[in-house]
Amino acid sequence: MDIVSTSTSQPICRICNKKANGNHFGVISCRACAIFFRRTTGSKWSKMKCLGGSCDHKKNYCKPCRLQKCQDVGMETTKFQYNRDHITSTAQFQLPPTSIERYVGRPGFFLFCDTDASSTKVRVDVRFLLEEALRILNSGSESPVYAENQLKKFSLGFKFIQLKIDKLKKMKLADQQETFDKWEHYFITVTKWMMYFDEFQKLSRHLQMTLLQSIWHIWQRLHIYVSTYTYRKVFPFNGSSRLVIRDMYMDTDSACIDSKWMSDYPVEHVMKYLSVQSFQTFDFIGALDEINPTEVELTFLFAQLCFEYAGKRYQGDILKVTDSFQKILANDLHHYYVDDMNRPRYSLRLTKLLKINNAIQRAIWESRPKMELGKVFNVLKIQFSHPEMFEDSGYY
Structure with a gap:
């Protein structure tokens, strides 16, 4: 968001002493120093000492010294950038928010939504959410994972399911904020869940992302169905209209839906449009109840x-990777059925299980023309x- 400056004085970059243009990584600085910090933090320069041995810390720096200066004045990659283009009055930046949570007034990461008066589009920026996913990937799994095969390692992440x-x-109320919270929750949850699969961790960051x-959104779809099934087993007399989404249940017959932020059409038309990917004839509750699947x-x-x-x-490289993933997990599932469940004839059970996934994918393919x-x-x-x-998520 662009903010016009109201001050005649120009703040100074705390690293190079030139004109600053915003608050970057928690420090008033120029764009050049901000870009330098982003590119070099965690690189080989962060492990090196002064190249010349006598850098003039008032005028010229070698790369290791410049990076050290950025760190000394308080730059951190965990401090997101805000007001990055234009500076308002100097007084506004004397006490900048210490975190994104403090800035927005609520915990957690969120999706930025901004409307332009000259456009009817609502712009949703998910860059910060992707940065958080990268941080999780770089940090690795939350705890050591030990199991006899890949599927059982993966199942240790069942706490996310x-x-x-x-x-x-x-x-x-299902409104804009609730929608953003839902997207954020499922994307981060899927990222953490995938860290329990060794083969995924071997991929490049590009393929992982x-x-x-x-x-994430197809995982979300199945999670809603499985959670709703679990809820209805515990509370069979609460009616069939309740749907469980992340850590909340919604009564679809009486819930208040606010769709004005995403559409100019009446809410009943919007909900009908968003429901085109839902099951029409497949009874997922009945299918899960018949199987009663294990973790x-x-x-x-x-x-x-x-x-x-x-x-x-995606086909191509992604198809090769995902095919190899499925072969590994299918082999592990075979051993699980034969060795752990003592069920060598499991083909009928597995067929019934996969009917659920086939129905979800079929609903997506059939909804694309609509x-x-x-x-x-x-x-x-x-x-x-x-x-x-957001392709095939129903919102794009």
Whole structure:
């Protein structure tokens, strides 16, 4: 967001003493020093001492000294950039927010949404969410993972799938903020969940991020179905209209929906449009109830759905990677059925299990013409900074 300066005095970059243009990584600085810090932090220069041995810290720096200066004045990669283009009055920057949480007044990462008076589009920026995913990938798994095979290692991340009934809250209003919170929750959850799969950690960062951006929303779809099934098993008399989304349940018959932020059409038309990817004839509750899957089976179900979808969507290198993933997990599932469950004839059970995933993917493929038609009539007015992340999500 551009903010016009109201001060005649120009703040000075704390690194090079030239004119500053914003607050970058928590420090008033110029764009050049901010770019330098972003590119060099964590590089070989961070481990080196002064190249010349006598840098003039008032005028000229070698790269190691310049990076050290950035760190000395307080630059940190964890401090997100805000007001990065134009500076307002100097007084405004004397006490900048110490964190993004303090800046927005609530915990956690969020998606920025900004409207332009000259445009009917709502622009949603997810860069900070992707940066958080990269931080998680660079940090590695939260704890050491030990198991006899890949599938069982993966199933140790079942805590991200399992519904916590005692912590459920009622969703009274499904509005813009709730939608953003949902996207954020599932994208970060899927990132953490994938860290339990060794084969995923062997991929390049580019392939990892491509996979995450493509599978998070389909993972979310299955999670909503599985969570709703679990909830209805515990509370069978609460009616069939309740849907469980992350840590909240929503009564679809009475919940208040605010869709004005995403569309100029009436809310009933918007909800009908967003529901085109839902099951029409497949009874997912009945299918899950008939199988009553174990944690290992559910883990396989989530993984198979995600990798099958990503492979079909991207083809090429992604398809080769996801095919290899599925072969490894299918082999581990075979040993699980034969050795742990003593069920050598498991083909019928597995077929019933995979019908759930096939129904989800079929709903997506069949909805694509309708989603394209929605674009023609501008049903949704959302514009994403990374549209590939929302393809087939129902919002793009």
